Amino acid sequence: MDIERYLAAIDELCSRPFPAEHGRSDAGMAGPGYFIAELATSHGARTADAVERTGTAEDFHDVKEAISEQLNSRWGRQQPPWGMLTVRVRIDRGEVIPEPWNTSSHVVDELNVWQADGSGRWVAVGVADREQDDEIRLLAIVTETAQP
Incomplete structure (x- = not known):
């Protein structure tokens, strides 16, 4: 896995x-x-x-x-890791959660989140590994909407 390529992709999404x-979209989902x-x-x-799935995860x-360390160097220490369980509970109770937080809460257990200097956008990085019948994905989320 190529950290520099992932950081470049995040930079491109921020702009x-x-x-x-x-x-x-060419990057994944968008709206x-x-x-x-x-x-x-x-x-x-x-x-x-x-065992193999756990190792891959x-x-x-x-x-x-590793990406988070680089983004911490760039934008300062991230917020504490943001667990998605509370968001899923809020959705189950009928609360409307804005995108991309709604979708990401169903596939990711925890996100590392920053506000990108200069762009005002929020950047989050997480691993989609909740569904045993799906491939594991490394996700970057870039949005103008702060976490709910």
Whole structure:
């Protein structure tokens, strides 16, 4: 996994305009005010045994932390890691959670979050590994909407 390439992708998302409609983009999912970019995707984790899947997930989390160290150097120490369980509970209770936080809460357990200097956008990095029947994905979220 290439940390520099992932950082360049985050930089590019911080400077490009958001799409007018919800849907797929070249980076992943996108919509008015947000991008959810798939920086990396596992191959074979959805059919792997539990030990292999756990090892792959740990590798993705290590890369997330390496990216986080670089972003901490750039924008200062991140907020404490933001757990998504509370957001999922709020959704289950009927609260409307704005995108991209709604979608990301269903696939990621925890996000590292910063406000990017200069752009005013929020940047989050997480690992989508909640669904055992899906590949593991390293996600970068760039949005103009602060966490709810």
